[in-house]
Amino acid sequence: MNPLELCVLDLNQLLHHEHYDNRRVKRLSDNLQKADVLMNPPIVTEWQGKHVILDGATRASALKILDCPHIIVQLVKQDSQDTNLSTWNHIVHTVNLGDLFDAIKSIPGDNIKISSGSELEPTSTSSPGILFTIVARDKQMYMVQRSRGNSLKHLDLSNAVNAYTRLTNVVRTLDSDIEAIQNKVQSFSALIKFPTFTIQEVLNSAIAHKLLPAGVTRFLITNRVIGINVPLNILFSNKSLSQKNDWLNETITNKFHQNKVRHYTEPVIVIED
Secondary structure, eight states, X not given: OOTTOEEEEEGGGEEESBOOOHHHHHHHHHHHHHHOEEOSOOXXXXXXXXXXXXXXXXXXXXXXXXXXXXXXXXXXXXXXXXXXXXXXXXXXXXXXXXXHHHHHHTSTTSOEEEEEOOSSOOBTTTSTTEEEEEEETTOOEEEEEESSOSTTHHHHHHHHHHHHHHHSOEEEESOOOHHHHHHHOTTEEEEEEOOBOOHHHHHHHHHTTOOBOTTOEEEEETTOXXXXXXXXXXXXXXXXXXXXXXXXXXXXXXXXXXXXXXOOOSOOOOOOO
């Protein structure tokens, strides 16, 4: 292993913890073919003998539909202080609350109820039946929760998120200030806030193939590696996994010797195409 904890893994052996957006995967696969390089490695951790993708599901899925056998990832420890987990909020645009509620309650199973909520922030463990909270323009809160059972919660959560993302445009945000959001987004209709999860909950769900919706979890990784720009022909080649890892380790060593590795301790802004 090299100092950056980069390695080549069998793409088919990676487990996802979240669903992915097929439209984003198709768009990225087209871009990968044009660029012919993998710029940023997905973030992966080992859990119960398996490798789980924490961040980079779209990249992994894009390479998979291109029939790429291997992928370069950055390995991190799930119990390290450098690995943290939060959740995104979803801004819902140009839809009235009645239509939003109807879409969510129409998911299969007839198991969803929506009621006026409190200002307490639920967690996945303290409020296991709650899927998410809706905050309206007038700041009224509504709790979306399962009316019975908990064994298929991941399905209800995914179906509910899919229901409103099909209904209207949704944007991820870290902001939770309703007034600030309304000032920035004129078409703002409601804010979706998800319970907090633990990393172990997410990993156990991945092992059990109980995937979370796309765009809910947000893993924060200290010392994330970007800009590796590995030619795709290396990953597509017939060389063995061991040979590809040898090539990668030698390449990283040479980058250090050539002083081509930069470590930025301050926040960095990246402008992408």
